[in-house]
């Protein structure tokens with residue numbers, strides 16, 4: 166009985182693998198000039214804590230390919246890029262940039278990076294000082 170149930174379980178998991186969320190492929194040429202420009206320090210923080218979801222430079226973890234976890238991971242990447250892609254920055258209108266800077270001030274202390282992501286990515290965790298730095302940087306850019 167147990168054996169039958171677990172076989173069904175394995176079968177179901179295998180079937181789930183057929184369903185994947187596709188992340189749109191990055192453009193074949195990425196214009197380096199479009200990337201956001203900030204101090205070396207700020208860029209370091211953005212790259213290590215935000216780029217997985219807010220740039221084309223996603224380091225996909227192994228579980229990013231295993232359904233059903235991958236649905237969540239990929240949805241975050243897809244959504245994250247759509248909201249904000251630091252490598253598309255210069256293509257944004259001034260209005261959108263302002264909205265994002267305000268969004269950063271609003272979210273850097275709790276919602277961003279996504280808490281669930283941080284449970285799997287210790288290296289992306291920010292110290293209070295780093296969060297303050299990002300916040301100050303964003304605030305200074307608000308007109």
Ligand code: HEC
Pocket residue numbers: 211214215216217218219240241242244245248249264265267268269272273277278279282
């Ligand atoms: C694990 C993926 C992930 C990481 C890492 C991540 N984000 Fe996000 N971000 C998202 C998703 C998904 C959204 C859109 C939906 C939402 O608001 O939850 C988003 C939305 C945002 C928004 C718009 C929110 C608003 O309400 O205006 C800002 C600003 C933002 N992220 C900044 C950052 C910054 C700065 C970092 C790094 C410190 C970061 N994010 C790291 C996934 C991520």
